[in-house]
Amino acid sequence: MDLEFTEQEQEFRREARAWLTANVPAEPLPSMDTREGFLAHRAWERKLFDARWAVVSWPREYGGREAGLTEWLIFEEEYYRAGAPGRVSQNGIFLFAPTLFEFGTREQQDRYLPAMAAGEEIWVQGWSEPEAGSDLANVRSRAERDEERGGWRLSGQKIWSSRGTYGHRLFGLFRTDPGAQRHRGLTYFMVDLAAEGVTVRPIPQLDGEPGFAEVFLDDVFVPDADVLGGVDEGWKIMIATTGSERGLNLRSPGRFVAPANRLIELYRRDPRPAERDAVVRAWMDADAYRLFTFGTVTKLQAGGAIGADSSINKVFWSEMDVELHATALRLLGEAGELDDGDGGWLDGFLFALGGPIYAGTNEIQRNTIAERILGLPRAK
Amino acid sequence: MRLAYTEDQELFRDTVRDFLADRCTTADVRAAWAADTAISARWVELAKVGVTGIVIPEEHDGLGMGDEELAAVLVEAGRAALPEPLLESAVAAGLLAEFAPDAGWLAEIAAGRAAASVLLPGQRLAVEAAAADVLVIGLADGDLHVATPADCVLTARRSVDRSRKLFTVDFTPTARTLVASDTRRALARAADRGALGAAAQLLGLTRRMLDITVEYAKQRVQRGVPIGSHQSVQHHLANVLIKLEFARPVVLRAAYSLARDLPSAGRDVSMAKIYAGEAADLAARNCLQVHGAIGYTEEHDLQLFMKRAWALGTAWGDAGVHRDRIAADLLGDAPAPPTPAF
Numbered sequence: 001m002d003l004e005f006t007e008q009e010q011e012f013r014r015e016a017r018a019w020l021t022a023n024v025p026a027e028p029l030p031s032m033d034t035r036e037g038f039l040a041h042r043a044w045e046r047k048l049f050d051a052r053w054a055v056v057s058w059p060r061e062y063g064g065r066e067a068g069l070t071e072w073l074i075f076e077e078e079y080y081r082a083g084a085p086g087r088v089s090q091n092g093i094f095l096f097a098p099t100l101f102e103f104g105t106r107e108q109q110d111r112y113l114p115a116m117a118a119g120e121e122i123w124v125q126g127w128s129e130p131e132a133g134s135d136l137a138n139v140r141s142r143a144e145r146d147e148e149r150g151g152w153r154l155s156g157q158k159i160w161s162s163r164g165t166y167g168h169r170l171f172g173l174f175r176t177d178p179g180a181q182r183h184r185g186l187t188y189f190m191v192d193l194a195a196e197g198v199t200v201r202p203i204p205q206l207d208g209e210p211g212f213a214e215v216f217l218d219d220v221f222v223p224d225a226d227v228l229g230g231v232d233e234g235w236k237i238m239i240a241t242t243g244s245e246r247g248l249n250l251r252s253p254g255r256f257v258a259p260a261n262r263l264i265e266l267y268r269r270d271p272r273p274a275e276r277d278a279v280v281r282a283w284m285d286a287d288a289y290r291l292f293t294f295g296t297v298t299k300l301q302a303g304g305a306i307g308a309d310s311s312i313n314k315v316f317w318s319e320m321d322v323e324l325h326a327t328a329l330r331l332l333g334e335a336g337e338l339d340d341g342d343g344g345w346l347d348g349f350l351f352a353l354g355g356p357i358y359a360g361t362n363e364i365q366r367n368t369i370a371e372r373i374l375g376l377p378r379a380k
Numbered sequence: 381m382r383l384a385y386t387e388d389q390e391l392f393r394d395t396v397r398d399f400l401a402d403r404c405t406t407a408d409v410r411a412a413w414a415a416d417t418a419i420s421a422r423w424v425e426l427a428k429v430g431v432t433g434i435v436i437p438e439e440h441d442g443l444g445m446g447d448e449e450l451a452a453v454l455v456e457a458g459r460a461a462l463p464e465p466l467l468e469s470a471v472a473a474g475l476l477a478e479f480a481p482d483a484g485w486l487a488e489i490a491a492g493r494a495a496a497s498v499l500l501p502g503q504r505l506a507v508e509a510a511a512a513d514v515l516v517i518g519l520a521d522g523d524l525h526v527a528t529p530a531d532c533v534l535t536a537r538r539s540v541d542r543s544r545k546l547f548t549v550d551f552t553p554t555a556r557t558l559v560a561s562d563t564r565r566a567l568a569r570a571a572d573r574g575a576l577g578a579a580a581q582l583l584g585l586t587r588r589m590l591d592i593t594v595e596y597a598k599q600r601v602q603r604g605v606p607i608g609s610h611q612s613v614q615h616h617l618a619n620v621l622i623k624l625e626f627a628r629p630v631v632l633r634a635a636y637s638l639a640r641d642l643p644s645a646g647r648d649v650s651m652a653k654i655y656a657g658e659a660a661d662l663a664a665r666n667c668l669q670v671h672g673a674i675g676y677t678e679e680h681d682l683q684l685f686m687k688r689a690w691a692l693g694t695a696w697g698d699a700g701v702h703r704d705r706i707a708a709d710l711l712g713d714a715p716a717p718p719t720p721a722f
């Protein structure tokens with residue numbers, strides 16, 4: 001075992017910290033789900049990109065630093081420690097990009113990755129539909145062949161697309177073979193949200209801002225060049241993207257260690273002994289998540305895969321996040337209900353509450369753990 | 381950065397696992413329940429595998445290893461519910477190695493010809509105090525004594541886990557038994573080794589309870605379907621696995637910190653005891669529930685592991701003790717106590 005960071009990694013940490021200290025905005029940006037905040041967050045992404053901090057683990061040619069997993073973890077720790085803004089481009093750079101690197105053609109990568117990394121184009125996920133939530137294989141939005149123009153015509157409806165209100169491009173599954181059952185006959189498409197036939201309806205989330213969108217598609221033309229992977233082979237590619245979402249990429253430990261440390265400060269300023277154990281618990285859970293992630297990184301570096309273990313990961317971070325923020329609100333006492341209060345704890349709480357729902361609900365994750373890891377018989 | 385055992389460590393652990401699968405069956409554990417002492421002929425065999433001498437220096441015929449290897453092996457001891465006082469003997473041996481290396485006990489323990497037990501400040505119960513050949517007793521004032529059962533008045537107490545032969549120890553220190561003074565730091569470290577060892581065993585116990593119960597849930601049929609196909613049953617067991625998987629790296633890190641005497645070692649060990657204890661608690665509860673009435677019997681093997689888990693949950697500092705220690709460290713409620721008071 002070796003829980004030390006190498007000299008090179010420590011140097012990387014110092015460099016990241018120095019840049020973040022000098023550049024993180026002193027005042028929090030407005031919510032990225034408002035028009036103003038969306039622009040401000042994209043400007044921040046641009047700034048990160050210009051300094052090569054937007055996509056540290058990517059190849060240099062796309063603006064990255066080819067950072068290894070450990071360095072990526074270090075960067076994330078420093079990022080959240082510095083109180084830097086949320087990543088408006090996260091569903092692109094953390095979820096879609098790994099899939100694009102794995103399944104995309106060189107031409108597709110060249111076409112989309114640079115603008116994604118620079119925050120010029122914000123990508124949104126288009127999995128869910130009114131009739132396809134946990135049962136994603138029930139996707140009904142369809143794509144019909146347009147031989148003449150060399151592409152597909154997409155029709156149907158996507159819903160709950162995060163950042164879809166202001167975002168630029170959508171990736172998602174559409175049914176290309178209407179005769180095929182369930183998860184067969186689905187294809188992974190990239191769709192320009194400014195294309196003719198696309199209508200976007202904003203949906204306010206719990207915090208009142210239009211963080212969700214419903215996306216209606218009416219005969220939207222998508223060229224063959226925007227099919228990712230093979231026609232009718234979208235399901236397995238989707239698994240790769242959602243695996244990133246539940247696994248390491250979306251929720252690095254730094255995201256939880258930073259608020260856990262802030263929670264400790266909150267308690268120290270105004271101790272409420274009844275909450276002491278909950279505060280300690282929140283801190284320990286964030287620390288445990290960090291260690292668990294170190295274990296995962298160790299496994300990956302030895303050539304292993306995450307696989308169904310990502311379900312364990314997802315249940316843990318999402319429930320920990322809710323508890324952490326609920327504890328903070330209790331510590332605030334009467335001020336806990338204030339939406340204009342200090343520290344952004346209420347916002348954090350509302351945000352955390354989505355965790356057990358998105359990326360596959362925690363009930364579904366527990367089914368996966370039972371069936372795929374423990375080997376219990378499938379539920380009827 | 382690498383949070384995993386080395387190949388050599390894994391090899392050693394696997395050897396012990398195989399040995400215990402063969403030589404410490406649930407029938408063997410039950411035999412220990414019925415006997416006056418759980419120290420059996422297996423002790424010598426354990427010594428041959430190297431297990432009784434893990435932390436004993438090589439010049440005294442031990443393996444000269446440390447807390448990482450001890451923890452790895454104790455996970456296996458937990459999985460098998462090994463009744464011998466492997467941990468207690470190792471904690472005692474560590475103190476002997478530091479303060480009384482030439483008293484002759486170390487080579488005897490390493491060879492399996494002797495077993496040791498230990499009583500640290502704050503502890504009132506000693507495991508196998510009557511059958512142990514040597515008792516290492518640390519007092520609150522920092523004095524360390526090496527005694528034999530004959531030097532003490534022992535009163536047998538009954539553990540929920542009948543394979544743990546417990547005694548209260550009435551000991552009158554003498555100049556003859558005193559081997560060192562001012563050993564508080566070492567005693568605190570020994571207590572941490574004990575808590576780490578308990579945590580490691582709790583991990584193994586959790587895994588075993590889960591394995592037993594997953595098997596049962598696949599086989600037990602009600603209303604025409606295996607009970608394990610019901611979501612409520614599945615989620616009970618998934619929750620145990622989640623707790624276990626998050627406790628494992630926490631225990632691993634504690635072993636790492638303690639082996640290197642890092643400043644955070646005490647806190648890391650406390651966290652390990654809490655996480656492993658919670659995993660085992662949940663395992664005991666959920667696995668019992670999934671078994672139904674058959675799990676509520678002495679005849680079913682689940683109880684062997686459940687009861688060990690309860691016993692080890694309170695031994696070496698219960699969750700409250702360890703939470704207090706972490707809270708003191710994080711929140712500055714009070715100065716961190718130098719040694720967890722049990």
Ligand SMILES: Cc1cc2nc3c(=O)[nH]c(=O)nc-3n(C[C@H](O)[C@H](O)[C@H](O)COP(=O)(O)OP(=O)(O)OC[C@H]3O[C@@H](n4cnc5c(N)ncnc54)[C@H](O)[C@@H]3O)c2cc1C
Pocket residue numbers: 124125126127128129132133134135159160161162163354355357358359360361362363364367611
């Ligand atoms: C904050 C947030 C952001 C999101 N962002 C996106 C996005 O960007 N793109 C996108 O496509 N989607 C997004 N989603 C949608 C998300 O993927 C779905 O909400 C999720 O898949 C669940 O689907 P559903 O809401 O239709 O719930 P349902 O599937 O209807 O489930 C409702 C309840 O029933 C339970 N349930 C359903 N089936 C089972 C079962 N088999 N076993 C046990 N329990 C079951 C669920 O666990 C849940 O508790 C987002 C959701 C949230 C909350």
